[in-house]
Amino acid sequence: MQARRSLVLAAAGTLVAAVLSQTGAHSAVAQPPAQTADAMAVDAAASLVDSRPSQLHASANDSFVRHGVISSTNGLKYIPYERTYKGMSVVGGDFVVVTNATGQVLHTSVGQSDTINLTDTTAKVTKAQAEATAKSALSKVDSTGAAEQVVYALDSTPKLAWKVSVVGRDDEGPSKLDVIVDAATGQVLHKQEHVLHGTGTSGWNGPNPVTIATTQSGGTYSMKDPNLTNVSCQDAANNTTFTKSTDTWGNGTQTNRETGCVDVLFAAQTESKMLSQWLGRNGFDGNGGGWPMRVGLNDQNAYYDGSQVQIGKNTAGQWIGSIDVVAHELGHGIDDHTPGGISGSGTQEFVADVFGATTEWFANEPSPYDTPDFLVGETINLVGNGPIRNMYNPSALGHANCYSSSIPSTEVHAAAGPGNHWFYLLSQGTNPTNGQPTSTTCNNTTITGLGVEKAIKIFYNAMLLKTSGSSYLKYRTWTLTAAKNLFPGSCTEFNTVKAAWDAISVPAQSADPTCSATGTVTVSNPGNQSSTVGTAVSLPLSASGGTAPYTWSATGLPAGLSINSGTGTISGTPTTAATSNVTVTAQDSTGKSGSASFSWTVGTGGGNCSGQKLANPGFESGATSWTATSGVIGQHDSNGQPSHSGTWSSWLNGYGSSHTDSLSQSVTIPAGCKASLTFYLHIDTAETSSTVYDKLTVTAGSTTLGTFSNANAASGYVLKTFDVSSFAGQTVTIKFTGVEDASLQTSFVIDDTALTLS
Structure with missing residues (x-):
């Protein structure tokens, strides 16, 4: 076997805080007979979440909080959820359920990659110690929020942690920072900045005069948008909205703050129209509102910080309220107010640039104004060097x-x-x-x-599929x-x-979808099912392609089960032990149809449903009963990879070069049994980023149970558990596949596997 390097811990992932309008804790409440599109979306999402599918990585101690439905074009609906564990917020535990116009679940976007199983929720690091650690993150601290105990599960093994908010200044200027501190070690797991600094172009738009919407109260006009909540333009010197007795604003001088506000309000209102007409979004925050915009920042800069937009000046002292600057900063706010919160890992500024460029194209100003192009800062030398991004x-x-x-x-x-x-x-x-x-x-x-x-x-x-850790x-x-x-x-x-x-x-990812024949209906196959006589089931199905809505039908369903023709959910209580071959069909409004077939085994739940079914589960008999790449199964202690127990284990990858390793065993799961796959996994890596480069994929047959990567690296072994009850009545191959890229090793060490029946 090729020599492999000693390993280091992976860096923690990126933390983002979702800022959404909470509508209350999730519950499966019966809907009135005439459902709205939003109600159908909520109901479909509730049904899915209540079934706790494996992709949610839900533990028995998890609870979910549903946020408001976000509507998009083409009838798509997005339902974001947050997660708590034993009452604590889970950083990285968020997910989004996507439905179509008829309430069919199309996709689930999940941020968390591991089920939380904390053996101890008592912090070794005190609240005061965590707050002191957080303060050290800024050069000047104005205020510190009280530390909140959370679970940190962002692209890493879940850990007990403290979350502390600090406000002050750093080398770049104003800062509003969330700091996550490990409750066991006191180390900083992650920092998330909420002041998003941007840069941009001049404050000139045209042709003049430009039209802006203002608010009139009696004989006084104010630079406050009459249709968007909390959107106004103010003088940064005193945070006061500009007012006057006439509805004519500015004098055309770029160093004049009122003129700067003409440009800012015009740009914001133009972007708001684009959001509505092109994207179906209601305001910058998604709920018909936004934030005050303030002209007068004494800096060659502009920023959004969660509560305001500050507009600075160029080196000539001209306020930089052009379309692409303002749309960029408000783009940060849109990012902040879509699921998953502010984008991370180097994506946040390109997200905002996209909104800046798009608003330029929507406005379609003629030359010499801010014409449609893909330059940032092209109409003025912000610092004397022309455009700042191309x-x-x-x-x-x-x-x-x-x-x-x-x-x-x-x-x-x-x-x-x-x-x-x-x-x-x-x-x-x-x-x-x-x-x-x-x-x-x-x-x-x-x-x-x-x-x-x-x-x-x-x-x-x-962005509406976004989860924390983008x-x-x-x-x-x-x-x-x-x-x-x-x-x-x-x-x-x-x-x-x-x-x-x-x-x-940007390389292909294992989660990437595929697209095949056009104009057809595709039914997502849920995989083979297993249930028990007398135990109620609910299985939501989804389809894509064709023209919604779909009409659903099924053949071969077990006795006691039926399919809802409108929603595609199979539900009921099985009455007879048997194995059935089920075919489900979705027909679109034009008559096109698609089908999926799978087996459904109903058992009694008794008899032979006990014991452990994998042979040589701890590898102590070498490669007996396993099929593995050369060198994977061995006694690796001398190479720095001790086993979890005994002296043998399986070590996949760790070469620091392009390499694929595999480990597999076929096992028969009796009909009617519950089954759980467990194993201990140790991951260490030389990668220093939370970006996924090296992966371990765990499959049962053609079904992916879980995926781990260099971003999940941690000291010691971690127990992993997957429910494989759906394979009851079958012989299935359990397989571990490790794929490593061309540089910087990651090792996946597996020991003490088990497939336990109950």
Whole structure:
């Protein structure tokens, strides 16, 4: 076996805080007979969550809080959830359920990768110690919030932690920081900044006079939007909204604050129209509102901090309230108020740049104003150096055109390069015919763009799939899923999204969806099912493609079960022990149909449902009963990888080069039995980023039970548990597959496996 290196702990993932309008704790409440589209979406999501499918990684101590339904175009609905564990908030435990216009569940986007199983919830680090640690994160601290005990489960093994908010200043200026402190060691697990600094162009828009909507009260007019809650433009010197006796504003002087507010309010109202007309979004926060915008920041900068937008000036003293600056900063607010909160791992600035560029295109101003293009800061020299970012060729300004593993740790504005390049290729392609410049790719391919409106619809709907711990890799999966959901029956958009990610070197992910035949209905196969006589079941099904709504039917259902023709949910209580071959069919409104077939075994739950079924579960008999890549099963203590118990274990990967290892065994699970797969897993890595590069995938037959990566690295072994009861009555192959990329090793060490019946 090739020599492998000693291993180091992976860096913790990125923390983001979802800021959503809470509608209350989830409960499965019967809906009135005439359901609205939102009610159908809530009901479908509730049914799914109540069934606690494996993808939620739900423990017996988990509870869920549902937030408000987010509506998008094409009838899509997004229902975000937060998670608590024994009453504590779970950082990284959020997820989103997506439904179509008829309440069918299309997709579930889950942030958490492991089930929480904390043996001790008593913190060794005191609350005061955690607060003191958090204060040290800023050079100047104005205030510190009380430490809150949480579970940290963001792309890592769940840990007990403290969450502390501190407000003050750092090297870049104002700071509003959430600090996560390990409750056992006192180490900082993660920091999340809520003041998002941006930079932009001049405050000139036109042609003049521009039209802005203001509020009149008696004989006084104010620069307050009459249709958007909390949206106004103020003087940053005193946070007072500009008012006057006439509805004529500004004098055309770019150093005048009132003139700056004309530009700011005009840009904000233009972006609000774009959100409504192109994306179906109600205001910047999704609920018809936004934040005060303040002109007068004494800095070559602008920022959003969760409660306001501050607009600064260029080196000539001119306020920088142009369309792309204001839309960029408000784009941070949109990001903050979609599921998963502020994007991380180097994606947050490209997200905001996308909203800046899109609003420019929606406004379509003529020259010499802020014309539609893909330059950031092109109408004024913010610091005397011309545009500050170039979306069609980021390298022209020293930023990367192509993604690499170093991007997530790059300075956030420079890290926007690959994402900006991706959006340009998606919307304009490599050789636009509308006067925009050509753009090269990192793989020498040619791409035909979809146009800005279609591109932003796909990207925005990907943001509605966002969970905490977002990254370039996850945005690839989310945008592919969004394209498939938005344009069922067409693969053109999906293939363009995929080609654009490939063109900037963001690699394919195991969670990426696929797109095949056009104009057909595809029913998602739920896999083989197992249940017990007398125990109620509920199995939601989903379909895509064709033209909704779907009409559902089924053949071969076990006695006592039926399918709801409108929702596609199979429910009831099985009455007879038997194995059935079930076929479910969804027919769309035009008569096209698709089907999926699977077996359903109903057992009595008694008899032979006990014991452990894997042979040689701890590998103490070497490779007996297992099939494995050479060198995986062995006595690895001398190489720095001790076993969990005994002297033998299985060590997958750890080479620091492109390599695939596997370990498998076939096992028969008796009909009618509950079955649980458990194993102890130790992961260590030389990767220093939370980005996923090396993966271990656990499968039962063709079903993926779980995926682990370098981002899950931790000291010691961690017990993993998966319910495999759905394979009762079958012989199934349990398989572990480790895939390592070209550099920086990750080792996956497995020991003491078991498949236990009950």
